[in-house]
Amino acid sequence: MEKITNNQTGAIGEEAVIQFLSSRNAEIVGRNWRIREGEIDIIALASGGVFSFVEVKTRRTAAFGHPLESINPEKAYRMQRLALAWLATHGCFGCDYQIDAAAVLLSADGSYSIDYRENIV
Amino acid sequence: MSLAQAKSVALLGLDGHVVNVEVDIADGLPGYSLLGLPDAALSESRDRVRSAIVNCAEIWPNRKVTVSLSPAWLPKSGSSFDLAICITLLSAHQTIPVERIESVVFLGELSLDGHIRPVRGVLPSLIAAFKAGIHTAVVPAANAQEAQLMQSMTIIPMEHLRDVLLWLRTGERDSVEKIELKWESTDSRLDFADVAGQSAARLAAEIAAIGGHHILLIGPPGAGKTMIAERIPTIMPALSIEQAIEVTAVHSIAGTFLQRSPVSLLAPIISPHHTTTRVAMVGGGSHVIKPGACSLAHNGVLFIDEAPECASGVLDSLRQPLESGSITIARSIGNLTFPAQFLLVLAANPCPCGKFTGRGRNCTCTAQQVRRYLGKLSGPMMDRIDLRVQVEPVGRIDMAKNELGESSQVIRARVIRARQIAGERFAGMGWSLNSQIPARALRSIFQPEKAAMNFLHDELDRETITARGLHKIIRTAWSFADLHENKVPTMDDVLAAHTMRGKIQA
Numbered sequence: 001m002e003k004i005t006n007n008q009t010g011a012i013g014e015e016a017v018i019q020f021l022s023s024r025n026a027e028i029v030g031r032n033w034r035i036r037e038g039e040i041d042i043i044a045l046a047s048g049g050v051f052s053f054v055e056v057k058t059r060r061t062a063a064f065g066h067p068l069e070s071i072n073p074e075k076a077y078r079m080q081r082l083a084l085a086w087l088a089t090h091g092c093f094g095c096d097y098q099i100d101a102a103a104v105l106l107s108a109d110g111s112y113s114i115d116y117r118e119n120i121v
Numbered sequence: 122m123s124l125a126q127a128k129s130v131a132l133l134g135l136d137g138h139v140v141n142v143e144v145d146i147a148d149g150l151p152g153y154s155l156l157g158l159p160d161a162a163l164s165e166s167r168d169r170v171r172s173a174i175v176n177c178a179e180i181w182p183n184r185k186v187t188v189s190l191s192p193a194w195l196p197k198s199g200s201s202f203d204l205a206i207c208i209t210l211l212s213a214h215q216t217i218p219v220e221r222i223e224s225v226v227f228l229g230e231l232s233l234d235g236h237i238r239p240v241r242g243v244l245p246s247l248i249a250a251f252k253a254g255i256h257t258a259v260v261p262a263a264n265a266q267e268a269q270l271m272q273s274m275t276i277i278p279m280e281h282l283r284d285v286l287l288w289l290r291t292g293e294r295d296s297v298e299k300i301e302l303k304w305e306s307t308d309s310r311l312d313f314a315d316v317a318g319q320s321a322a323r324l325a326a327e328i329a330a331i332g333g334h335h336i337l338l339i340g341p342p343g344a345g346k347t348m349i350a351e352r353i354p355t356i357m358p359a360l361s362i363e364q365a366i367e368v369t370a371v372h373s374i375a376g377t378f379l380q381r382s383p384v385s386l387l388a389p390i391i392s393p394h395h396t397t398t399r400v401a402m403v404g405g406g407s408h409v410i411k412p413g414a415c416s417l418a419h420n421g422v423l424f425i426d427e428a429p430e431c432a433s434g435v436l437d438s439l440r441q442p443l444e445s446g447s448i449t450i451a452r453s454i455g456n457l458t459f460p461a462q463f464l465l466v467l468a469a470n471p472c473p474c475g476k477f478t479g480r481g482r483n484c485t486c487t488a489q490q491v492r493r494y495l496g497k498l499s500g501p502m503m504d505r506i507d508l509r510v511q512v513e514p515v516g517r518i519d520m521a522k523n524e525l526g527e528s529s530q531v532i533r534a535r536v537i538r539a540r541q542i543a544g545e546r547f548a549g550m551g552w553s554l555n556s557q558i559p560a561r562a563l564r565s566i567f568q569p570e571k572a573a574m575n576f577l578h579d580e581l582d583r584e585t586i587t588a589r590g591l592h593k594i595i596r597t598a599w600s601f602a603d604l605h606e607n608k609v610p611t612m613d614d615v616l617a618a619h620t621m622r623g624k625i626q627a
Contacts, residue, residue, distance in 0.1 A: 066183040069151045076150065101150060120150045 013058025013104035014041055016112050020102070026052065033086055040082050051097040052118075053083040058104040067103035068117065076121045125212035127222045128255060129205035130246035131190070131197045134410055134450070134457030135370060137242075137249020139226070141191045142205045144213040149185035157190030160198040160408060169200070170207045172233040177282050182214045196454055198409050200230035201240035204259065207231060207282065208289070217289045226250040227285075229261040235282035239263035241376040244369055244383070247271040259285060267373060267383035270366055306359040306386035313352050314528040318519030322349050325510040325621060327532055330357045331539040332555035332600030335443070335465040335505055337428075339495070340512030342475045346468040349512070350424045351390065353466060355529035357421075358537045359386040364420045367460055371412050371419055389421035391463075395430040399438045403448050404459055410450055415442050416459035428467040429497040436502055439465065443505050467506065469495065478514060504589065507556070507597045509623035539603035555599040560592050569598055569610035576615060586619075594618045 018028055021044045029051075030043035042054040055075075057067035079099050087093050103115040126143040140157075153167050174181050188206055190197055205227040211217050228246055230238040243264040248271065250258060257275045260268040265278035277294065279285050288294040316323065322338060326349055329336045338346040360368065369383045381389060393402060393414040400406070404413030415423055428436060442448040442461035449458045471477040472491040477484040484491070503509075544553055552558065558567055568574055577594065580586045586594065597618035598610035607614060 066151050068183065071150050117148055117150065119148070 009058050009060060009106065010056070012106060013102075013112075014056050016104050016114060017042060017054060017056050017102045017116075020114050020116065021052075021054070030086070033082075035082070035085060037085070038078055038082055040079070040086060043086060049096065051083070051087065051092070051095055052100050053079060053086070053097060054100045054102055055079055056102045056104060058106060060106050060108075062105065067105070068101050068115070071101055071120070080121050123213045123215060125209050125219050125222070127205050127209040127212065128224075128226045128250070129190075129202050129228060130226060130249050131195055131202075132199075132242045132245055132249075132374065133195070133455060134412075134459060135245050135374065136457070137246045138192070138195055139250055139253040139255065140195070140197065140202070140205075141189075142202065142209045143189045143191065144206070144209040145187045145189075146182050146210075146213050147185045147187065151183045151185065153186045153188070155188045155190070157193045158196040159190065160196070162200050163197055163202060166200065166203050166206055166231075169203055169231045169233060170210065173203075173207060173231040173235045173282050174211065176233060177235040177286070179211060179216065179286070180214065182210070186210065196408065199240065199242075200238075201228050201242070201246070203231040204229035204237060204282075204285070208285065211286070217286065221289050224255060225257045225259060226255050227259045228264075229259070229279070231282060237261045237279050237281060237285070242374045243267050244270055244366070244373045247274060247276075248370070250274075267369060267378070270369060270383070304359075304362075304365070304384055304386045305382055311352050311355050312529045313356060313532055314525040316345055316348050316352065316526055317522070318515050318526075319345055319349065319512060322346075322510050322512050323526070323532075325508045326350075326353050327356065327536060328597065328600045328604065328621070329353065329464060329466070329508055330532075330536045331603055332543070332597065333464055334507035334556045334597055334600065335467075336508040336510065337467045337469065337498070337503075337506045338510055338512050339469050339471055341478045341514055342470060344512045344514050346512050347426055350422070350426070350466045350468055351392075352529060353422050353424075353464070354388040354390045356532040356536050357388040357464075358533070358540055360388060360420055368420050371416050371459060375412050375417055377417065389418055390424055391415075391418040391421070392424040392426060395425065395427045396432070397435060398432075399435050402435055403438050403442065403461075404450050404457075405452070407452065408454060410452055410454070410457050412459045413448070415439055415448060415461040415463060418463035419460045421463060422466055423463040424466045424468070426468045428469045429494050431497075433497070436467075437499055440501060440505070465506070467498070469498070471495070478511075504593075507593050507618075508621045510621065511623075535604065538606075539600070542603045542606065543599070555596050555603070558596055558599070563592050563595050567595070567599065569595060569602075569615050570612065573598070573610060573612045573615035576612065577619075580619070586622075590622065594622055597621060 026044040026046045029045050033040045040053050041056045044052045059067045083097055087095055098119050099121045100118045101120045104112055106112045123146045126141050129140050129142055130137045131140045171181055208222055208227055212219050212222055230240050232238055239261045243260055244267050247258055251274055259277045259279055262278040262280045268276045325336055340346050365386050368389055372381055391414045402413050404416055446462040447458050448461045449456055472484055472486040472494050474485045477491050543555055547553055577591050581591055598614045601614035601617050602610040
C-alpha cells in the first residue's frame with residue numbers, strides 16, 4: 001500500500017473544508033493563494049458579502065495536541081497581512097473580511113471531523 | 122459563551138482581599154490569558170492547572186480561555202489560586218454545577234497529577250473570607266490544622282482535585298470527623314532546671330516574664346546567657362486563644378510551620394543571627410512583603426544574641442515597634458501593618474574578647490575597645506531596656522551542686538499568679554502588663570509607697586536617673602510587687618527595680 005504523504009493529507013483536509021463551506025452556501029473564490037510572505041489555504045465569500053480567509057490544519061492523530069494550537073499569535077497576524085494583500089490585489093480593499101481556522105481530524109477509515117473556528121484574530 | 126466564577130483570597134501582608142476568579146471560554150484559537158496583575162508563580166498556574174485537569178481525566182477546553190482575577194488593580198502573587206482557577210474553568214466548561222461553587226472559597230496549589238499542595242497564609246485568607254460573608258472553604262489537607270482555627274467556618278480539607286470534583290458534583294465526601302482543636306502548650310525540651318546558679322539572671326527573667334520588661338544579659342561566653350534567654354518562653358503563661366491565632370496568622374504568611382506548630386499556645390521565640398539585615402528584622406520585600414523577625418516574635422520573645430555585633434541601625438530599627446507594638450512597612454504596592462508586641466531579650470559579651478568580668482585580668486581588650494563595645498547599644502535603645510543583668514561565670518559551688526535549680530513549671534506558676542494580680546488591678550483599663558502602664562497613670566494611681574517615692578525623687582535630684590528612668594523603675598517595681606504579692610511596691614521592690622536597671626550606660 002502506498003504511504004499517504006503529508007501533502008496529500010493536507011489536500012484531503014482542504015477538500016473536506018471546501019465541502020463544509022459550500023454546504024454553508026459560501027462561494028469559494030480562491031485556493032492555495034501564495035505570495036512570498038506565505039500562503040492562504042482557502043478564500044471564501046459568504047452570502048453576506050464577508051470574505052473568509054481560512055487556515056486548514058489536518059491531522060491523522062490527536063497525539064500531538066489540538067491542531068489549532070500550532071497557530072500562534074505570530075502566525076495569526078501573518079494571516080491577517082496575507083488577507084489584506086489578497087484583498088488589495090483583487091480590487092476588494094476595504095471589504096469586510098475575517099480570518100478563520102479549521103481543524104480536520106482524519107480517521108483511518110476515511111471519515112473526518114471538522115472543528116471550524118471563525119474570527120480567530 | 123460559557124462563563125463561571127468562584128472565589129479565592131489575595132493577601133497583602135495580613136490583610137486578605139476576596140478575589141473573584143472569572144473564567145470565560147470563547148470561540149477562537151486555543152489559548153489562555155490570565156488577567157489581574159499576576160506575578161511569576163501565579164502566571165505559571167496555567168501549566169499546573171492544565172496538567173492537573175488532563176491527568177484527572179477531565180477535558181481541557183481547546184478554546185480561548187480568559188481568566189480574570191478581580192479586583193484587577195490588586196497585585197496577586199503565589200500559587201494559592203490554582204485550585205480556584207481550575208474549579209472555575211471546569212465550571213465554565215459546564216462540567217460542574219455553577220451554583221455549588223458560588224459561596225465557597227478555594228485555596229490551594231495544584232501538582233501536575235492533581236494533588237492539592239499546602240500554601241502560605243491560609244489562616245489570614247480564611248479570616249478575610251469570613252469577614253466577607255463566606256462560610257465554607259476548601260483548603261489543602263496539609264493546612265487543615267491551621268484552617269481549623271476558624272471554628273466559625275465550615276472547613277473542607279481536600280487531598281486531591283478528584284475529591285473536590287466528586288464533592289462538587291455529588292455532594293459526597295470522605296466524612297472527616299471534626300478534628301478536635303488540641304492546643305499544644307508545653308515544650309519539654311527546655312527547662313530552667315538546666316541552668317546552673319545565676320540567681321540574679323533567673324530573677325530578672327522571671328520579672329521580665331511577669332511584666333513584659335525588656336532585658337539585657339551581659340556576661341562572658343559560656344556563662345549561660347543563651348541558655349537563660351532560650352528558656353524565657355517556658356516560664357511565660359500560655360497564650361490566650363486570640364493571641365495564639367494572631368501568632369499563627371503571622372507565621373502562616375511567613376511559612377514557618379516547620380519550626381512551629383499552628384496550634385501551639387507556647388509563646389514563640391525568634392532568635393535572628395546578629396548579621397541579620399534591617400529588612401529581615403522588621404519585615405519587607407519588594408512585591409511579596411513578608412513579616413520580619415520582630416513580627417514573628419509577636420506575643421513572644423525576640424532574642425538577639427551578641428547584640429553589639431549587629432550592624433548599626435539593625436537594633437535601632439526595633440525602636441519604633443518597641444514603642445507602638447506594631448510595625449508599618451511602606452512599599453510601592455502599599456502600606457502594611459504587622460503586629461510586633463514582643464519581649465526583647467538582648468545578650469552581649471562585656472567586651473570584644475569576652476573576658477572583661479570580675480577583675481578582668483584575662484581581658485586583652487584596650488580600655489577604649491571595652492568602652493566602645495557596649496556603646497554600640499545606642500542610648501535610646503538602652504533606655505527602653507528595664508532589666509540589665511550581669512551574668513557572672515558559673516563558680517565551682519553552683520556547678521558541683523547535685524540538686525537542680527527551680528524548674529520552669531514552678532517559676533511559671535509564680536508568673537501566672539503575678540500576672541493574674543496585675544490583670545485584676547488593670548481590669549478595664551486597656552492594658553494588662555506592668556510595662557504598659559502609661560505615665561499619667563503612674564503619677565496618679567500607681568505610685569509606690571511614700572518612702573520609696575522619696576528615695577526615687579532623691580535620685581532624680583542627684584541626676585542619677587532621668588524622669589523617664591523613674592517611670593521605668595516604678596513599672597518594674599510593680600512587677601516585683603506582684604511577684605511578692607504586695608499591694609503597692611515597697612521600698613524593697615523599688616530598690617530591686619532600681620538595681621536591676623543598673624548603671625550600665627551607653
